[in-house]
Amino acid sequence: xxxxxxxxxxxxxxxxxxxxxWATLWALPIGIFVAYALARWSFPGKQIVNALVHLPxxxxxxxxxxxxxxxxxxxxxxGAALADMGIVFAFRWTGAALAAAVMGFPLMVRAIRLSxxxxxxxxxxxxxxxxxxxxxxFVTITLPxxxxxxxxxxxxxxxxxxxxxxxxxxxxxxxxxxxRTVPSAIYAFLQTPGGEGAxxxxxxxxVVIALGALILSESVARRAARRVTGA
Amino acid sequence: xxDLRMSHRLGDLTLDVAFRAEQGVTVLFGKSGSxxxxxxxxxAGLLRPDRGQLRVDGDTLMDSDKNIFLxxxxxxxxxxxxxxxxxxxxxxxxxxxxxxxxxxAGARAVAFGPVVEMLDLGPLLGRRIGALSGGERQRVxxxxxxxxxxxxxxxxxxxxxxxxxxxxxxLPYFERLRDEVAVPILYVTHSxxxxxRLATTVVALDAGRVIAQGSATEVLGNPAVTPxxxxxxxxxxxxxxxxxxxxxxSVLEAGGVRLWVPRVAHPLGSGLRLRIAAHDVILxxxxxxxxxxxxxxxxxxxxxxEGGGPGALVALSTPAGRILARITRRSANALxxxxxxxxxxxxxxxxxxxxxxxx
Numbered sequence: 001x002x003x004x005x006x007x008x009x010x011x012x013x014x015x016x017x018x019x020x021x022w023a024t025l026w027a028l029p030i031g032i033f034v035a036y037a038l039a040r041w042s043f044p045g046k047q048i049v050n051a052l053v054h055l056p057x058x059x060x061x062x063x064x065x066x067x068x069x070x071x072x073x074x075x076x077x078x079g080a081a082l083a084d085m086g087i088v089f090a091f092r093w094t095g096a097a098l099a100a101a102v103m104g105f106p107l108m109v110r111a112i113r114l115s116x117x118x119x120x121x122x123x124x125x126x127x128x129x130x131x132x133x134x135x136x137x138f139v140t141i142t143l144p145x146x147x148x149x150x151x152x153x154x155x156x157x158x159x160x161x162x163x164x165x166x167x168x169x170x171x172x173x174x175x176x177x178x179x180r181t182v183p184s185a186i187y188a189f190l191q192t193p194g195g196e197g198a199x200x201x202x203x204x205x206x207v208v209i210a211l212g213a214l215i216l217s218e219s220v221a222r223r224a225a226r227r228v229t230g231a
Numbered sequence: 232x233x234d235l236r237m238s239h240r241l242g243d244l245t246l247d248v249a250f251r252a253e254q255g256v257t258v259l260f261g262k263s264g265s266x267x268x269x270x271x272x273x274x275a276g277l278l279r280p281d282r283g284q285l286r287v288d289g290d291t292l293m294d295s296d297k298n299i300f301l302x303x304x305x306x307x308x309x310x311x312x313x314x315x316x317x318x319x320x321x322x323x324x325x326x327x328x329x330x331x332x333x334x335x336a337g338a339r340a341v342a343f344g345p346v347v348e349m350l351d352l353g354p355l356l357g358r359r360i361g362a363l364s365g366g367e368r369q370r371v372x373x374x375x376x377x378x379x380x381x382x383x384x385x386x387x388x389x390x391x392x393x394x395x396x397x398x399x400x401x402l403p404y405f406e407r408l409r410d411e412v413a414v415p416i417l418y419v420t421h422s423x424x425x426x427x428r429l430a431t432t433v434v435a436l437d438a439g440r441v442i443a444q445g446s447a448t449e450v451l452g453n454p455a456v457t458p459x460x461x462x463x464x465x466x467x468x469x470x471x472x473x474x475x476x477x478x479x480x481s482v483l484e485a486g487g488v489r490l491w492v493p494r495v496a497h498p499l500g501s502g503l504r505l506r507i508a509a510h511d512v513i514l515x516x517x518x519x520x521x522x523x524x525x526x527x528x529x530x531x532x533x534x535x536x537e538g539g540g541p542g543a544l545v546a547l548s549t550p551a552g553r554i555l556a557r558i559t560r561r562s563a564n565a566l567x568x569x570x571x572x573x574x575x576x577x578x579x580x581x582x583x584x585x586x587x588x589x590x
Contacts, residue, residue: 122316128303129275129310130379131333137304140329144320 005205009198011177012185013205019093019181020161023100024154027108031153035112036138056167057106065170068099072171095172096179100161107160108153115149116142148224155217159210182206233257233383233417237273237283246270246280246439252383255431256409256416260423260450261458265436267419271387274417275310276303288382304333309376309414311386315368317360323371324356330379341377341412349407350374366397373404377412384408386418390425399586405429406590423459427451427467427506428589447504452553454536454544461544465508465587466555472501480525480580485551491525492583497590504589509544511582512556515575516566526578530554532568547576 005013037043038050056064072079072089079090089095119142127137143150165183172179174188186202189195236249246266250257259267272278274285276292279300285293287308292301303310309330317326327343347353350370355363363371369389376384389405390398402425409416409429418429426433426447433450435443435458443449443456450456452466470485472495483490483503490505497503519527530549537543543563545556554576568574 120316122312122314123318125277125303126310126312126316127318127329129277129306129308129385130330130375131304131307132329133302133304133333136333141318 005201006198008176009185009202009205012180012182012202015093015096015177015179016162016181016183017209019097019100020158022094023097023104023161024158026097027101027105027157028150028154031105031108031157032112032150035109035116035153036142038109039113039116053109054106056103061103061164061166062170064102065099065167068095068102068167068171072098089172091172091175091179093172093178096168096181097161099167099171100164101157103164103167104157104160108157111153111156112146112149115146115152118149119145148221151217151220151224155213155220159213162206162209162213232288232415233274234286235270235274235283237270237280237285239269239273239278239280239283241266241269241439244439248436248439248441250434250441250444252415252417252434253432254413254415256405256418256429257432257434258426258430258447259417259419259434259436260421260426260430261436262421262460265458266439267421267436268387270436271385271417271419275308275385276301276306307334307380307382309379309381309384311369311372311376311384311389313388313392315365315372315392317363317368317371317375319360321360322356323352323358323360323363326360326371327352327356327374327378330375330381334380341380341414343378346374346377349411350404364397365393366400369393369397369401370404373408377408377414381414384414384416386416388419388421390422391420395586402428402586402589410590421459423451423463423465424506424586427465427587428504448552451506452546452555454534454546454555457544461538461542461557462510463508464544464555464557465506465511466546466553468505468507468552468554470503470505470551472497472499472503474499486549488528488549488551490528490551490578491580492588493580493585495585495588501590505583506587507554507578507583508587509555509557511578512554512558513577514545514547514556514558514562514566514568515577516572518575519577522577524577524579526576526580528554528576528578529573530576532570532572532574534570535563535568537563547574549576 034053070076074080074083074090089098124137124141127141163183168181169184174180174184182202186199189199233252239246244266246269248270259270261267269278273280282295283293291299292306293299350373352374355367390401430447433447434441435450435456437458443453447467457464468485470483472481473484474482476482479494480491481495483492528549528551530547532545533548534546535543537560541559542557543560545568547554547556556576
């Protein structure tokens, strides 16, 4: 693939993969926790949490990106505090990962929550009568049973991260080698005279990666579902 | 040993229950809606009653006055659910071993091998849950509960989701559980046949209250206690298998009285419990002659209870034990039945179904 792509294009692909990987990895445990809380607990402000989680799905991505910039930019409160601890998001690839994670989060939570709601709580009760405390019930019963949902959520989140453009470019700009992911690179090449060839090659790579992810997720989800139904 | 006292409001039903369960099988018996499942769930810790105390083997598991409520996983009570509730993502072996994982080292160890053997689970061990029949599932559920090293096993209508053939297949395993394993069992059912065959002690519930408590013979032989209505009444007789006749009948002996029943496959000399449904018993003042029915037992009327409808329930004291007969009030009058009167109970052999005879 490296010879098919020019160095700049390869850089964008590698960056996109890195950004999406870390975005998915960090979002997943939080996504599982939030999905569990929304599916199983009742607490004051649950509807607000639910709305907040879904907000990036409804808001224009540019708005989400701008909100991220205000919060996590160096001028933002959280951003400034984090910068004191050495964690910087603004105009770094980590910021692109944060934007991708936030944008993919609602999709991830939805997929996991759906599979959680399909788990029979009576199985968890049965596990408790056999001596398993709450955490063990979660690890040994709930988690394996929602594995198909987790896989689906992760793939959706990853795909969303690969394609994220609006929030990323607003939050962390379009810096080659740092925040220029595949969509940003395609956009940039299209703005440059004679860049159509590079853009087209990146489009081809995007299609291949997306199809690969889809096929992988289908097969993993099918295998996991077979395991879970006990057939 | 279990000692429970609890009260709980559940919709229109106010439960107010107190009983003890000792060694053997204690059956909570009542019709649906009488509060049985609520009681067993409170024992398991799946439901928190409004008020109550529960002690098992001297440990307090629940005391509303002291605000003690142990969560289910710290009670060490193995629960066999009506719907088995096996874990679909695990194999049979993994299901069986699930509770063992969490059982404390000091828990009363029930060995894997003997339990697998007792429940005939060997051929199933490597299978997945989706590939099991209903009866097999329930056997795995019994083994799983037992192997968690419980102080007591709880069973909530474990046979009611099965068809008749499966019930007949699983019931003997509970008999073996009662006779071969030292763990006491609290068993919920609305089936008289299960009470008759399994119960060491019966706790009869009606509308959230305990209406009788005692051995199966005492409680089922009491015409005043009919939690399922007089139609389901029937006394239990303890008998011994003395002979197998070659025309397909088995001969039982109870208190010097011989009884002929359809062939039962138990070794000669074994003690059996026999339930005789009250509506299958005919009463006669004279010893009947030229009758096809094989079992004719003489006795004295002990008690006569007339119901609101056309029926009456007659308790007869016989050498074989107490027998209940459900006849019409008209017949009771015509025969001038009253306490102290001698009469004969007539029971057709074929009226005694195999499910009503057990070890």
